[in-house]
Amino acid sequence: MKESIRPSAFSALGIAGALVIWQVLAAANVAGNALPSATTVFATLATILGTGTFWSALGATLGIAMLALAIAALAGVVLGLLIGSFESVRYATLAVLEFLKPVPPIVILPLAVLVLGPTAEMALFLVVFGCLLPIVMQTVDGVQGTDPVARDTARSYGMGEGEILARVVLPSAMPYIGTAMRVAAPAALVVTVVAGLLGGGPGLGQSIYQAQAAGDYASLYGLVIVLGVLGLLFQGATRLAERRVLHWHESYREVVP
Amino acid sequence: MSARQAPALPTRNRKSTMAQQPETRISATTPRLDVAHLAKTYGSGEKSHTVIEDLTFTVDAGEVVCIVGPSGVGKTTLLKCLAGLHPASSGRAAIDGRTISGPPPEMALVFQDYNRSLMPWLTVRKNLVLPLRHLKLPAAELKERCDSALAAVALSHADNQYPWQLSGGMQQRVAIARALAYRPEILIMDEPFASVDAQTRFDLEDLCLKIRKDFNMTILVVTHDIDEAVYLADRVVVLGSRPARVLKVVDVDLPVPRDQITTRSLPEFARQRTEVLSLIKRPA
Amino acid sequence: MRNVAVRNWVIGAGTPVLLLAAWWFLSANSADPFFPPLETILIRFQELWLFDHFQSDVLLSLGNLFLGFAIAAVAGVVLGFVTALVPPARWMIDPLIHFLRGIPPVALVPIFISLIGFGTQMRVTSIALAALFPTMIATVDGIRSVSNDLMDVARVYRLSRKERVLNVLLPAAMPQIFSGLQVSLQVAFIVMIASEMLGSSQGIGAMTLLAQQSFMTADMWAGILLLGVIGFLVNILFSLLKRKVLSWYIGSRRMARAA
Numbered sequence: 001m002k003e004s005i006r007p008s009a010f011s012a013l014g015i016a017g018a019l020v021i022w023q024v025l026a027a028a029n030v031a032g033n034a035l036p037s038a039t040t041v042f043a044t045l046a047t048i049l050g051t052g053t054f055w056s057a058l059g060a061t062l063g064i065a066m067l068a069l070a071i072a073a074l075a076g077v078v079l080g081l082l083i084g085s086f087e088s089v090r091y092a093t094l095a096v097l098e099f100l101k102p103v104p105p106i107v108i109l110p111l112a113v114l115v116l117g118p119t120a121e122m123a124l125f126l127v128v129f130g131c132l133l134p135i136v137m138q139t140v141d142g143v144q145g146t147d148p149v150a151r152d153t154a155r156s157y158g159m160g161e162g163e164i165l166a167r168v169v170l171p172s173a174m175p176y177i178g179t180a181m182r183v184a185a186p187a188a189l190v191v192t193v194v195a196g197l198l199g200g201g202p203g204l205g206q207s208i209y210q211a212q213a214a215g216d217y218a219s220l221y222g223l224v225i226v227l228g229v230l231g232l233l234f235q236g237a238t239r240l241a242e243r244r245v246l247h248w249h250e251s252y253r254e255v256v257p
Numbered sequence: 258m259s260a261r262q263a264p265a266l267p268t269r270n271r272k273s274t275m276a277q278q279p280e281t282r283i284s285a286t287t288p289r290l291d292v293a294h295l296a297k298t299y300g301s302g303e304k305s306h307t308v309i310e311d312l313t314f315t316v317d318a319g320e321v322v323c324i325v326g327p328s329g330v331g332k333t334t335l336l337k338c339l340a341g342l343h344p345a346s347s348g349r350a351a352i353d354g355r356t357i358s359g360p361p362p363e364m365a366l367v368f369q370d371y372n373r374s375l376m377p378w379l380t381v382r383k384n385l386v387l388p389l390r391h392l393k394l395p396a397a398e399l400k401e402r403c404d405s406a407l408a409a410v411a412l413s414h415a416d417n418q419y420p421w422q423l424s425g426g427m428q429q430r431v432a433i434a435r436a437l438a439y440r441p442e443i444l445i446m447d448e449p450f451a452s453v454d455a456q457t458r459f460d461l462e463d464l465c466l467k468i469r470k471d472f473n474m475t476i477l478v479v480t481h482d483i484d485e486a487v488y489l490a491d492r493v494v495v496l497g498s499r500p501a502r503v504l505k506v507v508d509v510d511l512p513v514p515r516d517q518i519t520t521r522s523l524p525e526f527a528r529q530r531t532e533v534l535s536l537i538k539r540p541a
Numbered sequence: 542m543r544n545v546a547v548r549n550w551v552i553g554a555g556t557p558v559l560l561l562a563a564w565w566f567l568s569a570n571s572a573d574p575f576f577p578p579l580e581t582i583l584i585r586f587q588e589l590w591l592f593d594h595f596q597s598d599v600l601l602s603l604g605n606l607f608l609g610f611a612i613a614a615v616a617g618v619v620l621g622f623v624t625a626l627v628p629p630a631r632w633m634i635d636p637l638i639h640f641l642r643g644i645p646p647v648a649l650v651p652i653f654i655s656l657i658g659f660g661t662q663m664r665v666t667s668i669a670l671a672a673l674f675p676t677m678i679a680t681v682d683g684i685r686s687v688s689n690d691l692m693d694v695a696r697v698y699r700l701s702r703k704e705r706v707l708n709v710l711l712p713a714a715m716p717q718i719f720s721g722l723q724v725s726l727q728v729a730f731i732v733m734i735a736s737e738m739l740g741s742s743q744g745i746g747a748m749t750l751l752a753q754q755s756f757m758t759a760d761m762w763a764g765i766l767l768l769g770v771i772g773f774l775v776n777i778l779f780s781l782l783k784r785k786v787l788s789w790y791i792g793s794r795r796m797a798r799a800a
Contacts, residue, residue, distance in 0.1 A: 011636045014634060038607050099769070366697045376709070
C-alpha cells in the first residue's frame with residue numbers, strides 16, 4: 001500500500017512545486033509581462049476554451065494532421081512494398097531516400113509557402129513530406145525482414161505473387177509499419193503546428209504566432225499547454241492503437257541498426 | 258606456477274562489509290565458510306515464497322565442495338546469499354566466523370551466464386582489470402595478475418579480443434580468469450560449465466582442480482551434474498527441493514590427482530555417484 | 542552474381558546523377574518564378590554561402606546548433622542518470638518531463654523569444670531545451686534495461702559507486718543513449734531553423750525565409766539546398782561517431798544474429 005502511494009505523492013509534489021515556482025517567479029516580475037502568472041494563464045485558458053476560434057483552430061490542426069497521416073501511411077506502405085519488393089527500384093531510390101531522410105520538412109517550408117501560400121494545402125503537403133519517408137523506410141525494412149522460409153512455404157502452396165504480398169509480406173512488415181506510425185503520429189502534429197507557426201497555415205500554430213505577435217503572453221502560454229496535452233494524447237493513442245493492432249507481436253525493434 | 262602457495266592477500270581491506278562482531282578466535286576447527294540454518298523467503302504475508310529453508314553446511318579451507326540438487330531448487334539464491342548480494346531471511350552465512358552482510362572482499366563469484374556477466378564493451382584484458390582498479394595496485398602487479406590469470410586459463414593470446422568474439426567455453430574461461438586475477442581466497446561458481454560442450458566441460462573441470470592446487474583456493478561449485486560434482490569435490494552437499502534443504506553431505510574418497518578417464522572409471526566413482534543420485538531421486 | 546552487383550551499383554549511383562541532370566536541363570531555360578534554373582541556384586549558392594554570408598550566417602547557425610546540442614547532450618545524460626538512480630527524483634520529474642515532451646519543440650520558441658528576446662542566447666536556449674528530452678528519456682530507458690547480472694558482477698567485485706556509474710551503467714546504456722542523441726540532434730537542427738525563421742535576421746533559416754518573402758527565389762532555393770546538405774552531413778557525421786563508439790555493440794549484435 002505505502003509503496004504505491006509514495007510515487008504518486010512525489011509526482012503531485014513535483015507538479016505542485018513547478019506551479020508554485022512559476023507563480024513565484026511571475027509574481028517577482030523577473031521577466032516583466034512576458035511571464036504571466038500560472039493563475040492568469042489558466043484563467044485565460046478557460047476563456048480561450050470558450051471561444052469558437054479556438055475550437056476551429058484545434059479542428060484544423062487535428063484535421064490536417066490526421067488527413068496527412070492517412071495519406072502518408074497509404075502512400076508510404078505502397079511505396080515501401082514497391083521499393084522493398086524490387087531490388088532495382090531499391091537501388092535506384094537508395095541515394096535519394098538516404099539524402100532526404102535526415103532533412104526535416106521545415107527545410108522545404110519556404111518553398112511550400114512560396115508555391116502553395118499560407119494555406120491548409122501547404123500544411124498538408126509539409127506533413128505528408130515529413131511522415132512519408134519514415135513510413136517508406138520502415139516498410140522497406142519490414143519487407144526485407146520477411147522470413148524467406150515463410151515466403152517459400154507460401155509459394156509451395158501455390159500462392160501467386162500478389163497473394164504472397166498481401167498474406168505473408170504485409171503482415172510480417174506490420175510491426176515495422178506500426179513502429180513507423182508510432183513515430184509519425186506525434187510528428188504529424190508537430191509539423192502541422194510548425195506549418196501554422198512559421199508558414200501561416202491554419203490551426204493552433206497560427207494562433208500561437210498571433211498571440212506572440214500581439215504580445216498576448218497569457219494566451220501564448222495557454223495554447224502551448226494545450227499543445228502539450230494534445231501531444232500526450234497523440235502519443236497515448238498511437239501506443240494504444242499499436243498495441244491493439246500488434247497484440248500478436250511482442251518483439252520491439254532494436255535500437256541501433 | 259606450481260610453486261605458488263597461498264597467495265598473499267592480507268592487503269585487501271576486509272573491514273567494510275563485515276558486521277562488527279567480537280573477534281572470534283579462528284581455530285583449526287573454524288570452517289572457512291559456515292552456513293547455519295540459512296533461510297530465504299521472498300515477499301511477505303500471503304504472497305511470500307520460501308526458496309530456502311534451514312540450510313546448514315560448512316566448507317573448510319582448501320576444500321572443493323559441490324552443491325547438487327534438482328534444477329529450480331534455489332541453488333542460485335543460495336549463492337546470492339553467500340556472495341552477500343541478497344540478505345538471508347534468517348540463520349546466517351559466515352566467513353571465518355564473521356557474518357556475511359555484503360559482498361566479502363576475499364570472495365569471487367563466477368556466474369552461470371558467461372555471456373551476461375562479461376562486459377561486452379571491454380576487451381578480455383580490460384574485463385580482468387575492471388575489478389582490480391579500486392585496489393590501486395602498482396602497474397606491474399596489475400599486469401602480472403592479468404597475465405598469470407590468462408595463462409592459467411590458456412587465453413593469453415586472446416587478451417585483446419572482445420568476449421563476444423570468443424566461443425562459449427572461452428568466454429567462461431575469461432570469467433574464471435577475471436575471478437583468478439582478483440586473487441580471492443574463496444571462489445564460488447554457479448553452474449559454471451552448464452552451457453558449454455562436453456569436451457570443453459571436461460577441460461574446465463580440470464582447470465578448476467588445477468586452480469585449487471596452484472592457488473590454494475577454497476572452491477564452492479553449484480551444479481546439477483552429479484558426475485561433475487563427484488569428480489570435482491572433496492565433499493558433495495546434496496540438496497532436496499522446495500524449499501531447499503540439505504539431504505546429506507557425502508564425503509568423496511577418490512584419489513588425487515583426479516583424471517577424467519581413470520577417475521571416472523573407478524568402481525568407487527560409480528558407487529559415489531549412485532549414492533548421490535539415489536538421494537536426489539528418492540521421493541522427499 | 543557479379544553482374545547483378547555491378548548492375549545494382551550502376552543503378553544506385555546512376556539514378557541521383559540522372560535526377561540532377563534532369564533538373565539541370567529541364568530547368569535550364571525556366572521562366573517559372575518558382576523554379577529558377579539550377580545553374581542560377583548554384584551560382585547564388587556559391588555567392589551567398591561560400592563568400593558573403595559564410596561567417597555571418599553559416600558559422601553562426603552551425604555554432605548555435607552545436608552549442609545547443611552539446612548542452613542538451615550533457616544535461617540530458619546527467620539528468621537521465623539522476624532520474625534513473627534516484628527514485629524520488631524520478632517520481633517528481635516524470636510527469637513534468639512527459640508533459641514537456643508532448644509540446645512540439647518549435648512551439649517553445651515563441652515563449653523563449655518573449656522571455657529572452659531575439660538574440661543568440663534565445664536560440665541556443667531553445668535548441669538546448671528542446672533537444673534535452675530525447676536524450677534524457679533514452680538515458681533513463683538505457684539505465685533501466687542494464688541487466689541485473691552485470692550489476693551483480695559489479696557488486697561482487699566491490700566496484701565503487703563511481704565505478705559502477707562510469708564503468709558499468711554508462712557504457713551499458715550507451716546504445717540507447719546514442720539513439721536518443723541522434724533524435725536530439727534532429728530536434729536541435731529543426732529548432733535551429735525555427736528559431737532563426739521566427740525571430741531574427743541572421744542565420745541560414747532567417748535568410749532563406751527572407752528570400753522567400755521578398756521573392757528572391759534563387760536565393761531561397763540556395764538556402765534550402767544548404768540546409769538539406771547540412772542536415773544530411775550532420776547526420777552522417779553523427780552516424781560515423783556512433784559506429785565508432787558503439788563498435789562493440791554493433792559487433793556483438795552481428796555475432797548474436799549470425800549464431
